Amino acid sequence: MSAPAGVEIGLGIQSDKRPGDYARLARAAEAHGFDVLTVFGDLMFQPPIFPLLEMAGATSRVRLGAACLNPYSMAPYEIAGQLAALDLASAGRAYLGLARGTWLGAVGIEQPRPISALGEAAEVVYRLLGGRTDGFEGRVFRLAPGVALRYPVQRPDPPLLIGAWGAQGAALAGRIAAEIKVGGSANPAMVAVMRDRLRAGAESAGRSVNDVRIVLGAVTVVDRDGAAARAKARTEVAMYLAVVADLDPTAGVPADLVRRVTELVDQGEHEAAGRLVPDDVLDLFAFSGTPEQVAAQAQALIDAGVGRVEFGTPHGLTDDGGVDLLGGAVLPLLRRETA
Template identity: 30%
Template sequence: MSDRTAVLFALRDDPSLVVRAEDLGYESVWAAEGQGKTAFGKLERWAVHTDSVGLATGIVNVFGRTPATLAAAAATLDEHSDGRAILGLGVAHPGVVETFHGLPFERPLLRLHEYVELVRRYLCGDASSFEGEFYSPERTSFWDAFEPVREEIPIYNGALGPSNVRLTGQVADGWVPNLYPSDRFEEAKSWLRTGAERAGRNVSDVDVAMYVLTSVHEDPTVARRAAAEHVASYLRDVPGYYGRVAAEAGLEDDVTAVCDAPTAEAGTKEVSDAFLDRVAIVGTPAAARDSLEAIREMGVDLPVVRAPGGVDAAWIERTLETFAP
């Protein structure tokens, strides 16, 4: 079985950890983007310090930039890194799009569909016009002075719901699920397969790069506490998304308890062991490595491991060492 492994550094911007990941053999490093530093800014910095590791945006939302701006940023990163750029896109959620960007969160999947097509057009220099619901550029190519290193940069979609996963199968090179209950994964893979078949593709052509929450510590209690804090923050801060997926997997009581808790601390205490066991790898380093193999056997092509939010550099270093290919 393949030992392909990637790592998400989320909001952390530490070139020394990126270099360590490359030295340990990780296939790619992923930079998150929310309401602070840009993923592209971090990846440009990391490119200077590395030679071969893939550099992925994980995830940039399709509301925050036009397709032309995104394609230009990706092509620039690809040139500066000698062809190592990877695009992780997503529709985000109203909390980011409406509250932070001040834009209406309308028809996100249609927007994503147009967005992916246009990004590909810009990268390959297709100069024809495009008439869409959201974007209607008269020309979809860069100036002659700028020619992308690659006409095709891999595009992954961060999708959770059935329609979005099916769209991923139709138009994307890869799928990035996050905090997905393990016992629901096979059903989600069937949605991906349906989308791929609609586009005349084989589902095996779509790289499944799952974000895998990992909480590794010699003290299992400490590991579970960190993982529970992470899960609770996602359920409380991104209402209606991760909670919906978990509820559909039979974890509705857990979701309600976490979200209705009066404080974040109280919400963390409501995250059950059963919940964690279905969405995360938690435990000692030795046990954690075995659990990652189970993730691969489930049908994940590229596990993208990540440490819980808020942990220190030493914890992330331990994560890198534990799951090194």
Template identity: 30%
Template sequence: MRIGLAVPQYGRFASLSSLRLVAREAEAMGFAALWVGDRLLTPLEPRDRYPGGDGAIPEAHGVFLDPFAVLSVAASITSRVRLGTSALNACWYAPPLLARSLTTVDQLSDGRLDVGLGLGWSSDEYAAVGVPWKSRAARYEATLDALEAIWHSDPVAYANELWTVAPSRIHPKPVGRPPLYLAGFAPDALQRIGRRADGWLTATLPIRMLTAMWDTVRRGAEAAGRDPEALRMILRANPVITGEAGAAPPRSGTVAQIAAYLNEAAAAGVHEIILDLQHTAVDDQHLLKLAEEFRSRLSPG
């Protein structure tokens, strides 16, 4: 099991000093990857429930740095760790611009990028960027098609009812082929992952639910004539650490409790853990201390 860390990006950690310190120290500690997320705004009267906890948007999400800029800084001060997005809201971006931003990070990191994309959950954010909430799944599929064309064709030509790329040279290309991971929990989303992605970005779910969804991904791969053994399951954990053992892991509990769940998830098939400690750490040193505690308790594979 590979162990990654969400790099400072939001809330009290949205600063250059935190980003520099934690990125450098995480690489030195032996973390395998640094990851960013993608949030745009916090509506005062949200139309949609946040998909976690009690449904309220976390207060820390009120300040959120741009994921491409954060990864570019992380690329400049590290040399080994992978750099991933978990997950970009793919439909917010026109495919040529998304491809350019991701390719730039891949180039600046000498080919260390892991691309993670999702549909998002907030219709308020879609409205703010002028993208229709309706038919977003079809837009998502078209975005994936366009990215494939831009990254892996030369010259590039792509057209549908949303975008037209006239026959063009679009350079640079990524270094090799960045792994593509997709988020989602609905049956159609899980089948899409099996059909066209390198793996699944998931969250802390009950183990039975996690494995049942993973089976759907694998069946989708088999139906598409792909090797399910080649796919990876990447789980993001956003725990609130408590001083005493509680009854709500993996969402909250002691480091030992959360680590026990994560090791159980690894035994059930998870290939990588992304630890996001920005909801629970009080400062940079606390975040690094918790990160080291988790790393010492998790079983690398």
């Protein structure tokens, strides 16, 4: 499947809210003109299907999906069912986000053969949605001949997003996906890196690398008080710096800085850890500051060729305030530049 044309601007929402909060934020986001609403699939947060269904009922235009589900904690036939439910509830606005998952060892789940697992999970999902009954025999997953969904679906082929940083995951996305998401990055240099990593898979499948939309998303904190916004973003980035710093081959974050930040995070000293994060490192892994600063960061990604910018939680010093500033002050600056 080819990615839709044009640059999209989306919001990434954490599933830690009360019933009704998701609908309120979704209505505000759609009214402001955002294109996509994503719910994260992070370990020990609410399952994304709950907020996504609430948001589907509160909106009529935005695309909706989880970024991401994984085939280790959820079987592919269950993924197919949740995707079908969201697509039905949203009248055909769902996308499927798949990734290998993070921190699953904490709940005793191993992750063998991740590329095979992701590719085969997608194959099973789309065979089920498409009504195929000829069976499938993979290295990780299988469908016996005759197995089929026992309910109607909205569409057989909602777009597929693969969440990945590495070369093998990107090559898989190049072969089969409409989008690839690099989560935790606001670094324009990663756009060219991911395009190169996509190319091998795309060409092997007879596709153009331009068929796959590159999505970059990261922690976002915007406020008229830019210093307060950046201070909060530093604390957020500190908590995952050890993961993303090693994934970005262009970042060059000093190992000693990563070690010191990680030690403070492990001790529960999150604000102290954040204070160690310098401005240049912060801007690689978060959108933060005044609306003008955040818009400039997003525009740099657009200029580098990204297909979607995703502003991730917490959005601002408060959820509603952040969404309103992103929609009312940041989005108009981006639309003006891309008009």
